[in-house]
Amino acid sequence: QELGLNMSKFKADLDSGKFKAVVEAEAKEGSTLGVTGTPAVFINGRKISGAYPFDTFKKIADEELAKKTGKKRG
Template identity: 45%
Template structure:
């Protein structure tokens, strides 16, 4: 698991080839800090303990992993049926 502190994010940005100077300036100015904090708090309230986390209509269906396409389609179909809608194709 990668570190999500500023230094860890900066290292990850460089590793994937982003312009380090631009990324650092964007991260350091803090203009998105409140939005990031709000998302962290929302995640904690709904039970997110790691990434990735997948939700279908507000239901946490796959904590910490990505479901298969078949599993995801089945979950969407179940939810659509519950709501009286048509199945996904």
């Protein structure tokens, strides 16, 4: 409700099982990749688990780009 969701539609969709297969497939893929919680982000195959500030993600992305290009970014 705090998010402004149409709660009756949300509950109807949830109860219908409409998205069950999608959710199960995503959960299976996450489990295969070693994801045990959210948030989980992959940057060039590098797993980052937990909530971090933007600068942390930028630093990791820059490190991964540097590995690919041989150039330090910053």
